[in-house]
Amino acid sequence: xxxxTLAQPEIDKGLAHRRHATASRKKRRAGRLxxxxxxxxxxxxxxxPFLWMFATSLKPTSEIFSTGASFLASxxxxxxxxxxxxxxxxxxxxxxxxxxxxSGAVLTTVVSLLSAYxxxxxxxxxxxxxxxxxxxxxVLPQEVLVIPLYIMMAKLDMINSLPALIVPFAFGxxxxxxxxxxxxxxxxxxxxxxxxxxxxxxRILWSxxxxxxxxxxAVVAVFSFIDYWSSFLWPLIVINDVxxxxxxxxxxxxxxxxxxxxxxxxxxxxxxxxxxLLVVILLQRQLVxxxxxxxxxxx
Amino acid sequence: MTALPTLAVKDVKxxxxxxxxxxxxxxxxxxxxxxxxxxxxxxxxxxxxxSLFDWPLFGAPKFVGLDNYVRLLTGDPxxxxxxxxxxxxxxxxxxxxxxxxxxxxxWLHNLGSWGPFFRVLFFIPVVTPMVANALVWRLMLTxxxxxxxFLANFGIHGPSWLSDSQxxxxxxxxMSVWQGIGYNIIxxxxxxxxxxxxxxxxxxxxxxxxxQRFFxxxxxxxSPSLFFCTVMTIIGSFKVFTQPxxxxxxxxxxxxNTIVLYLYRNGFSFDKLGYASALAWALFxxxxxxxxxxxxxxxRLVNYDN
Numbered sequence: 217x218x219x220x221t222l223a224q225p226e227i228d229k230g231l232a233h234r235r236h237a238t239a240s241r242k243k244r245r246a247g248r249l250x251x252x253x254x255x256x257x258x259x260x261x262x263x264x265p266f267l268w269m270f271a272t273s274l275k276p277t278s279e280i281f282s283t284g285a286s287f288l289a290s291x292x293x294x295x296x297x298x299x300x301x302x303x304x305x306x307x308x309x310x311x312x313x314x315x316x317x318x319s320g321a322v323l324t325t326v327v328s329l330l331s332a333y334x335x336x337x338x339x340x341x342x343x344x345x346x347x348x349x350x351x352x353x354x355v356l357p358q359e360v361l362v363i364p365l366y367i368m369m370a371k372l373d374m375i376n377s378l379p380a381l382i383v384p385f386a387f388g389x390x391x392x393x394x395x396x397x398x399x400x401x402x403x404x405x406x407x408x409x410x411x412x413x414x415x416x417x418x419r420i421l422w423s424x425x426x427x428x429x430x431x432x433x434a435v436v437a438v439f440s441f442i443d444y445w446s447s448f449l450w451p452l453i454v455i456n457d458v459x460x461x462x463x464x465x466x467x468x469x470x471x472x473x474x475x476x477x478x479x480x481x482x483x484x485x486x487x488x489x490x491x492x493l494l495v496v497i498l499l500q501r502q503l504v505x506x507x508x509x510x511x512x513x514x515x
Numbered sequence: 516m517t518a519l520p521t522l523a524v525k526d527v528k529x530x531x532x533x534x535x536x537x538x539x540x541x542x543x544x545x546x547x548x549x550x551x552x553x554x555x556x557x558x559x560x561x562x563x564x565x566s567l568f569d570w571p572l573f574g575a576p577k578f579v580g581l582d583n584y585v586r587l588l589t590g591d592p593x594x595x596x597x598x599x600x601x602x603x604x605x606x607x608x609x610x611x612x613x614x615x616x617x618x619x620x621x622w623l624h625n626l627g628s629w630g631p632f633f634r635v636l637f638f639i640p641v642v643t644p645m646v647a648n649a650l651v652w653r654l655m656l657t658x659x660x661x662x663x664x665f666l667a668n669f670g671i672h673g674p675s676w677l678s679d680s681q682x683x684x685x686x687x688x689x690m691s692v693w694q695g696i697g698y699n700i701i702x703x704x705x706x707x708x709x710x711x712x713x714x715x716x717x718x719x720x721x722x723x724x725x726x727q728r729f730f731x732x733x734x735x736x737x738s739p740s741l742f743f744c745t746v747m748t749i750i751g752s753f754k755v756f757t758q759p760x761x762x763x764x765x766x767x768x769x770x771x772n773t774i775v776l777y778l779y780r781n782g783f784s785f786d787k788l789g790y791a792s793a794l795a796w797a798l799f800x801x802x803x804x805x806x807x808x809x810x811x812x813x814x815r816l817v818n819y820d821n
Contacts, residue, residue, distance in 0.1 A: 331547030387550030
């Protein structure tokens with residue numbers, strides 16, 4: 217803290233003071249160094265599981281436990297990655313994951329934007345009440361709904377289909393809530409001006425509102441992408457054919473089949489983690505913003 | 516305050532009255548509200564109905580009235596075990612997570628330019644698939660895994676982290692805190708950035724020590740973020756499923772079995788969808804009660820007056 221020296225009582229003039237200031241600056245620097253070394257150590261320990269995942273993915277099966285705490289085995293076994301692709305249709309699983317996560321994110325974002333616009337800008341009866349009921353389901357655990365949703369999907373003959381993974385979870389209140397809050401903070405004047413110029417509500421939504429709400433839309437899209445990408449319980453329930461699996465389910469099926477074959481399993485896990493790592497690195501600002509706005513409710 | 520998380524609904528700014536726009540609103544709301552009705556409201560009601568039936572995966576359901584609930588409350592010791600496990604998990608996980616997250620958030624806040632990098636680093640496991648996270652922890656925690664190999668270097672014979680009933684739940688909690696802590700670090704970090712440095716400086720000049728500043732200034736100013744984190748973390752912890760499913764299979768015995776794991780098994784392994792729905796409603800009621808309790812205490816615990 218730079219203010220520390222200023223707040224010292226009885227500041228002497230001259231040499232003594234200067235010596236004192238240098239000493240406390242040194243102390244501060246030492247403190248900061250210790251703090252930085254500490255955070256690097258803690259950070260490295262925290263990241264260790266991912267390093268271990270990757271290290272294990274390159275070890276021959278026979279050496280996975282014999283190498284103890286060492287990162288390296290006698291040789292680098294890239295063939296674990298080949299095993300993943302041949303043991304299960306992993307390419308297909310990755311494509312499924314992208315299809316589900318992208319369409320889920322698009323559907324969630326569009327639906328949320330339309331609802332948010334109505335709740336923030338249009339006048340209708342019971343608007344506040346309806347919004348509160350809708351919002352109340354933010355704390356409703358999805359796990360409560362999986363049994364009836366399963367029966368519904370079975371009746372619709374949608375078991376083992378990708379739409380069954382996408383549609384049921386695109387209607388949560390989080391996205392609409394976030395965009396509505398953002399819309400309420402925007403002045404209505406732009407829209408009024410456009411209306412006076414004769415623009416209809418669709419035109420206003422498309423050319424006036426859409427450019428203004430890009431930030432919260434991105435947050436909603438990124439968060440629903442990640443939710444779909446990581447979701448496990450629902451795919452486990454509604455998919456039992458590996459060709460329709462998403463990555464988490466593929467991983468668990470893989471571990472069920474080859475429970476002790478850790479090399480290929482960690483290769484598959486590494487492949488599952490990489491896209492998420494890229495998302496974190498590329499979209500960290502949206503993520504941080506989204507979290508502080510209440511994204512990932514109750515994960 | 517910037518981007519302060521809040522669960523309160525802001526007052527709606529009234530747009531100039533133009534009369535009702537009911538039809539237009541209905542058109543915009545149609546997709547969202549239809550989906551909401553079909554995939555949230557209907558299943559919620561349906562699960563209550565299903566819980567009154569003996570409902571197999573295949574074959575005809577049979578109405579049994581409240582039998583499932585009677586069995587749940589009086590005839591199924593496993594229910595009380597999983598309820599106790601889930602409560603234990605929820606409380607320990609939330610307490611450890613919040614205290615550690617607060618400590619790390621304050622540390623990173625005072626770290627200057629290095630803070631944001633580590634904030635993102637701690638956030639990584641929140642985003643990576645839980646299944647991958649859980650599997651690597653299973654590998655690390657196996658009897659001859661890397662953690663015990665590391666301990667062996669110091670002559671310590673490591674325990675069976677996942678198959679010792681004394682330790683298995685602790686291992687799940689540790690793994691879960693690692694997985695989830697980054698979320699709270701970011702929320703609390705945003706809260707800390709919202710505290711005016713002048714306020715802390717004023718407290719310092721008035722002679723408040725570091726602990727006094729923490730308890731009398733930082734903590735009250737941070738209470739909205741802390742409240743938000745507590746609500747979210749507790750709700751999330753009651754849904755714990757993937758960790759026990761992949762790390763311990765709920766074992767040894769039922770020592771790490773949780774409500775949602777038990778719900779899943781009843782529905783899809785034991786062929787008892789009705790009973791699983793009764794469990795789902797038990798979970799629903801518990802989460803609602805806890806949320807209501809927290810919000811009823813909000814005024815007392817949270818200082819929204821900045």
